[in-house]
Amino acid sequence: MNRRKFIEKVAAAGAVGVIPKLLQSQLPTVTAEAGTQSLPIIISTWNHGLDANQAAVDVLQKGGGVTDAVEQGVRVPEADPKNMSVGLGGLPDREGKVTLDACIMGPDGNAGSVCFLEHIVHPISVARLVMDHTPHVMLSGEGALQFALENGFKKENLLTPAAEKAWKNWLNTSNYDPQPNWENQPNEFHDTIGLLAVDKNGDMAGACTTSGMGFKMRGRVGDSPIIGAGLYVDNEVGGATATGMGELVMKTLGSFLVVELMRQGKSPQAACEEAVMRIVRKLPEHKKYQIGYIALDKKGQSGAFSLKKGFNYALYQADENLLIDSQSYFDS
Numbered sequence: 155m156n157r158r159k160f161i162e163k164v165a166a167a168g169a170v171g172v173i174p175k176l177l178q179s180q181l182p183t184v185t186a187e188a189g190t191q192s193l194p195i196i197i198s199t200w201n202h203g204l205d206a207n208q209a210a211v212d213v214l215q216k217g218g219g220v221t222d223a224v225e226q227g228v229r230v231p232e233a234d235p236k237n238m239s240v241g242l243g244g245l246p247d248r249e250g251k252v253t254l255d256a257c258i259m260g261p262d263g264n265a266g267s268v269c270f271l272e273h274i275v276h277p278i279s280v281a282r283l284v285m286d287h288t289p290h291v292m293l294s295g296e297g298a299l300q301f302a303l304e305n306g307f308k309k310e311n312l313l314t315p316a317a318e319k320a321w322k323n324w325l326n327t328s329n330y331d332p333q334p335n336w337e338n339q340p341n342e343f344h345d346t347i348g349l350l351a352v353d354k355n356g357d358m359a360g361a362c363t364t365s366g367m368g369f370k371m372r373g374r375v376g377d378s379p380i381i382g383a384g385l386y387v388d389n390e391v392g393g394a395t396a397t398g399m400g401e402l403v404m405k406t407l408g409s410f411l412v413v414e415l416m417r418q419g420k421s422p423q424a425a426c427e428e429a430v431m432r433i434v435r436k437l438p439e440h441k442k443y444q445i446g447y448i449a450l451d452k453k454g455q456s457g458a459f460s461l462k463k464g465f466n467y468a469l470y471q472a473d474e475n476l477l478i479d480s481q482s483y484f485d486s
């Protein structure tokens with residue numbers, strides 16, 4: 155697709171994505187979901203999802219498996235030093251150390267995860283190895299690093315000059331006060347990437363990877379590597395993944411909740427809305443933060459919903475890869 159056509163499509167998709175503030179009783183019913191979509195379909199969080207989706211599609215088109223596709227997809231933002239919220243170049247914790255969280259799930263129900271991992275550009279591939287080659291689901295910190303190094307990963311400095319500068323700047327106030335969408339300024343900050351795929355056979359996998367909240371406390375682990383919080387995939391039903399303030403997602407086990415709501419018959423859209431509403435009802439701190447969910451079911455129906463305006467996601471469907479503005483609970 156040429157650049158102009160692509161931009162027009164983004165603009166058209168964005169135009170339908172903004173809705174006024176929603177009251178709980180007025181949550182929209184999305185109707186464009188009936189029937190089975192043409193597969194494969196890939197959905198991922200934020201604008202870095204466009205390139206990630208493309209890398210995932212390339213794997214599927216070459217005959218690769220759906221788990222390979224999601225892994226290869228999220229490796230793209232992990233390797234991008236300009237992306238300050240995933241992998242290389244991610245914002246550090248308050249001590250200036252970049253610590254990464256990632257997890258992956260495949261169609262067989264298997265899962266792998268790493269958290270508080272330092273010095274490795276591709277935590278998602280370490281999580282994949284944990285899934286495929288250990289009796290465990292999650293490795294953390296030193297143990298995860300040791301496992302990575304034993305398996306041929308290279309130890310690297312992940313703190314780029316730009317991230318170091320941002321950290322030194324932050325030290326002037328040392329005030330941990332994440333703002334909604336603050337990591338989503340074009341060409342500078344993004345956010346966590348979560349990516350879900352359903353291949354032409356209807357098999358599903360998902361991956362999620364992040365450097366977590368910038369300037370977090372040392373040792374803090376977010377939702378992204380927690381199976382059921384930042385990511386959940388059940389090949390009988392569908393998958394979901396989350397971005398935003400991880401503590402709220404963890405307190406409600408958001409991605410598992412979305413998948414269970416789909417299992418009970420809700421559409422991916424309605425399930426994402428209900429998971430956001432769970433946070434609104436239960437956690438008063440929701441007013442300060444952003445949360446975004448995306449979901450995909452086995453038939454290729456997709457949905458997304460966020461607390462605040464400003465969340466977007468990339469959807470690859472029927473040979474088109476579009477950036478779409480999510481509907482949100484608040485109108486700002």
Ligand code: SD4
Binds near residue numbers: 344367377401
């Ligand atoms: C976390 N959920 O560590 C991640 C951060 C994130 O957009 O998604 N930022 O809490």
